[in-house]
Amino acid sequence: MSLKDKKILLVDDDHDYLFQQRFYLEELGATVLSAQTKKEAKERIENEDFDLAIVDLMMEEMDAGVVLAHTIKKKNPLIPVVMVTGVSTQSKIHFDLQTKGERRWMQVDNLLSKPVRSEQLKEIALRYL
Amino acid sequence: MMDGEELKIRVLVVEDEEAMATAIRRTLQNFSSTLESLKRQISFELSYQTTLKESLEALDHKEYDLILLDYKLPDGNGIEILNKIKDLSDPPIAIMMTAYANYETAVMATKLGAFDFLPKPFSVEELRMAIKKATNHLVLIRQARSFEEEKKKIRFNFISILSHELKAPLGAIEGYLNILERGTEKLSKDDYDKMISRSKERLLGMRKLILDLLDLTRIESGEKRRNLTTMNVTTILSDVIELLQLDADKRKIKIESASAKEISLFGDTLEIQIILTNLISNAIKYNREGGKVTVSLNDSSEKLKIAVTDTGIGIEKDDLGRLFNEFVRIKNEETVHILGSGLGLSTVKKIAHLYKGDVKVLSTVGVGSTFEVELYKDCG
Numbered sequence: 001m002s003l004k005d006k007k008i009l010l011v012d013d014d015h016d017y018l019f020q021q022r023f024y025l026e027e028l029g030a031t032v033l034s035a036q037t038k039k040e041a042k043e044r045i046e047n048e049d050f051d052l053a054i055v056d057l058m059m060e061e062m063d064a065g066v067v068l069a070h071t072i073k074k075k076n077p078l079i080p081v082v083m084v085t086g087v088s089t090q091s092k093i094h095f096d097l098q099t100k101g102e103r104r105w106m107q108v109d110n111l112l113s114k115p116v117r118s119e120q121l122k123e124i125a126l127r128y129l
Numbered sequence: 130m131m132d133g134e135e136l137k138i139r140v141l142v143v144e145d146e147e148a149m150a151t152a153i154r155r156t157l158q159n160f161s162s163t164l165e166s167l168k169r170q171i172s173f174e175l176s177y178q179t180t181l182k183e184s185l186e187a188l189d190h191k192e193y194d195l196i197l198l199d200y201k202l203p204d205g206n207g208i209e210i211l212n213k214i215k216d217l218s219d220p221p222i223a224i225m226m227t228a229y230a231n232y233e234t235a236v237m238a239t240k241l242g243a244f245d246f247l248p249k250p251f252s253v254e255e256l257r258m259a260i261k262k263a264t265n266h267l268v269l270i271r272q273a274r275s276f277e278e279e280k281k282k283i284r285f286n287f288i289s290i291l292s293h294e295l296k297a298p299l300g301a302i303e304g305y306l307n308i309l310e311r312g313t314e315k316l317s318k319d320d321y322d323k324m325i326s327r328s329k330e331r332l333l334g335m336r337k338l339i340l341d342l343l344d345l346t347r348i349e350s351g352e353k354r355r356n357l358t359t360m361n362v363t364t365i366l367s368d369v370i371e372l373l374q375l376d377a378d379k380r381k382i383k384i385e386s387a388s389a390k391e392i393s394l395f396g397d398t399l400e401i402q403i404i405l406t407n408l409i410s411n412a413i414k415y416n417r418e419g420g421k422v423t424v425s426l427n428d429s430s431e432k433l434k435i436a437v438t439d440t441g442i443g444i445e446k447d448d449l450g451r452l453f454n455e456f457v458r459i460k461n462e463e464t465v466h467i468l469g470s471g472l473g474l475s476t477v478k479k480i481a482h483l484y485k486g487d488v489k490v491l492s493t494v495g496v497g498s499t500f501e502v503e504l505y506k507d508c509g
Contacts, residue, residue, distance in 0.1 A: 014301070016331065017300075017301065
């Protein structure tokens with residue numbers, strides 16, 4: 001069970017959360033490219049290659065996560081994108097990937113809701129890599 | 130209820146004399162009143178009952194806004210209807226009509242919650258006046274109620290944001306503890322140090338949030354707990370600066386204060402401390418490394434003006450409007466690493482209002498911001 005030689009883009013505007021998720025992914029041997037803002041993430045997407053992206057929906061910038069997912073898929077539609085959201089409980093906005101339309105709109109392969117436990121994170125990383 | 134929208138009043142007329150019922154119908158059918166003060170058109174939807182029994186049944190099945198009630202009914206009297214409606218959650222307004230008008234009946238009806246009393250025979254004009262008065266009252270009651278509901282909603286919102294803000298640091302600290310719990314052997318010294326210092330920082334943020342919250346509740350609890358004295362604002366300012374000097378030094382920020390003389394103000398010392406602490410600590414937090422904070426006190430016989438200027442990141446025009454709302458924190462590339470409760474400026478604004486003043490902000494992105502608080506002296 002190793003993610004050696006795999007690169008993961010990790011985007012979250014919560015500094016501590018980012019640190020902790022990075023820690024667990026690095027423990028599996030992955031190289032983590034982390035970004036805390038939409039701008040940082042865009043630069044990374046443009047300039048670096050990675051095998052999986054785990055992106056927070058980032059409600060502070062409303063749609064940052066969705067925009068980033070689109071940007072990644074435009075660059076390479078084969079890169080799996082996992083969207084993480086803390087939204088459902090907070091503002092009662094509900095996201096779902098039940099229908100084809102929703103999947104096309106969101107451009108993501110999987111949706112996780114916060115807080116994501118370390119086992120869950122590992123399971124998802126191993127599934128897509 | 131929206132302004133300008135037509136208001137339909139559901140009226141139940143309880144009257145056994147046919148002639149009287151007809152007269153009431155004619156009067157109300159052609160009477161669509163306008164509430165001048167509210168600019169609202171009123172119309173009436175009428176229902177009729179002739180006996181006590183039927184009236185009580187009607188009240189079980191439908192809601193009414195207004196009841197025109199005859200005192201004497203073939204199977205009892207109107208008092209029993211008053212007795213019933215007083216227990217309803219949203220009781221209609223009752224106008225009692227009777228030919229047997231006497232003092233005792235009037236008192237009893239009023240005690241049971243009748244809004245008005247209309248002695249028979251009455252003129253069309255008298256009936257219209259009574260209806261108009263009752264309608265006005267109804268609209269006012271409803272407005273007060275929707276205001277209450279709005280207040281409840283705001284409160285609920287506040288609490289749900291607050292719980293989120295309290296939960297977030299707990300989650301972060303718990304996350305670090307989970308990592309540390311697995312043993313520190315595999316951790317680098319850097320990571321270990323960072324986890325400890327971030328945990329402490331999040332705890333500090335949480336403590337600050339709780340303290341800000343206490344300030345806010347203290348301000349909102351009203352006049353009772355204010356401790357009004359004549360204070361020396363210049364001394365308070367130097368105390369506040371001394372307290373914040375360490376934070377400023379860490380980022381090589383200079384704090385300058387300019388006030389010509391000793392300034393005294395009649396008010397609550399703690400409130401002035403809160404204003405100065407919030408504005409100056411913001412000016413440090415949102416400043417650039419090596420920047421400057423300038424505090425000036427401008428005193429006149431009428432008011433005290435406090436201005437705090439920084440050389441920091443500035444605020445986007447679009448963000449200025451919501452800056453003074455509770456829990457608002459402007460999040461962007463520049464502020465993402467800065468901690469804050471989002472309560473400071475809303476508290477400053479509330480305090481300024483206690484002194485019949487206000488707070489203003491002038492800002493240029495990349496250059497800095499000036500926050501200006503005006504406090505009027507005759508209302509401390």
